[in-house]
Amino acid sequence: QQQVKQSPQSLIVQKGGIPIINCAYENTAFDYFPWYQQFPGKGPALLIAIRPDVSEKKEGRFTISFNKSAKQFSLHIMDSQPGDSATYFCAAVTGTASKLTFGTGTRLQVTL
Amino acid sequence: DTEVTQTPKHLVMGMTNKKSLKCEQHMGHRAMYWYKQKAKKPPELMFVYSYEKLSINESVPSRFSPECPNSSLLNLHLHALQPEDSALYLCASSQVGSPRSTDTQYFGPGTRLTVL
Numbered sequence: 001q002q003q004v005k006q007s008p009q010s011l012i013v014q015k016g017g018i019p020i021i022n023c024a025y026e027n028t029a030f031d032y033f034p035w036y037q038q039f040p041g042k043g044p045a046l047l048i049a050i051r052p053d054v055s056e057k058k059e060g061r062f063t064i065s066f067n068k069s070a071k072q073f074s075l076h077i078m079d080s081q082p083g084d085s086a087t088y089f090c091a092a093v094t095g096t097a098s099k100l101t102f103g104t105g106t107r108l109q110v111t112l
Numbered sequence: 113d114t115e116v117t118q119t120p121k122h123l124v125m126g127m128t129n130k131k132s133l134k135c136e137q138h139m140g141h142r143a144m145y146w147y148k149q150k151a152k153k154p155p156e157l158m159f160v161y162s163y164e165k166l167s168i169n170e171s172v173p174s175r176f177s178p179e180c181p182n183s184s185l186l187n188l189h190l191h192a193l194q195p196e197d198s199a200l201y202l203c204a205s206s207q208v209g210s211p212r213s214t215d216t217q218y219f220g221p222g223t224r225l226t227v228l
Contacts, residue, residue, distance in 0.1 A: 034216040043116075043202050043219035044155065051214060089154055093216055098143050098162065098206065100217050102154035 003027050004092050006103030013080055014111055021075045021106045023090035028071075030092035030101070035064065035075050038087045038105075047088070048075075080110045115139070116220035118203050124226045127193060133223045135186040135203030144186040145217060146178055147202040155202055155219075161186060162208055193227045200224055 005024045013019045023033075032051060036044035050057045050064045050073065057064045061078040077084055090103040116137045125131050135144065143162045147155035160168035161180040175197075177189040186203055204217040 032214050032216060036219075041200070041222070041224060043118075043200075043222045046216060046218060049214075049216060087152075091216070098145075098160055098167075098208065098217075100157075105152070105154055107152075 003101050004090060004103040006090050006106060008106060009104070010107040010109075012109045012111060015081060017080050017110070019077050019080055019084075019108055019110075021088055021090070021108070022072065023074065023103050024070075024072045025092055026071065027092070027094070027101075029094050032093035033064070033066065033073055034091050034093065034100075035062075036089045036091060036102075038089065044089060077108075080108075082110045082112060084108060085110050116203055116205055116218055118201075118220040118223050120223060121221070122224045122226075124228065125190065125193065126228050127195075129193075130189070130191045132190065133188040133201055133203075133225075135188075135220055136184055137203075137205040137218075137220075138184060139205060139218065140183075141205035141218075142183060142208045143206045144180060145204040145206075146176075146186070146188050147204060147219075148197075149200040149202055149222070159188075190225075193225075195227050198225055198227045 034049035035047045037047045038044040048059045048062045063076045066073045088106045092101045119134045146158040149155045158172045159178045164180045175192050179187040200222045202222045203220040206217040207215040
């Protein structure tokens, strides 16, 4: 059962564009929402994370928007660069960090 | 320092071989994990160790055998693998916090395993 739905599956934007990746969940027991960035052949790296009592969080060019009532959250990448080309996974944590549920992933390509 | 290291980076083995994957973290985390990741898919949980004890085994075949020698090290022993076991094997670690912790898992770079 897919508990975190992620879209789109793939995304192509031009340099400087603002790609947006969306995730939705149903389990109200989720209480922390990290995003991971993964380059080919590498492990997922924690990018940014948010608690459900916060509506927005920014770290550099990366912003998470969170809508608790709609059970949706999204990642925005400002002024995207070719180096941002990677696969992005949203995730959700239940209780302790040992319970991590991933979305299906979004392959982002930033072109020149 | 949020670093998890894994060795080797690449491993090619035959179906009759015995090999081991190693993982190490120095973040003081007391939970460690093994994941398997196929191309274009999210990581799939295999095992969880909490305070050096196996707490979760996601019905993984016995040809995969985990071991946690101490709080910093995690091994995955491989024996009689099948070609479909070829994948990226990821190690991760995290705090073992109280409920409503705001921590998450930190991943190593992975071992690319090819079974011939």
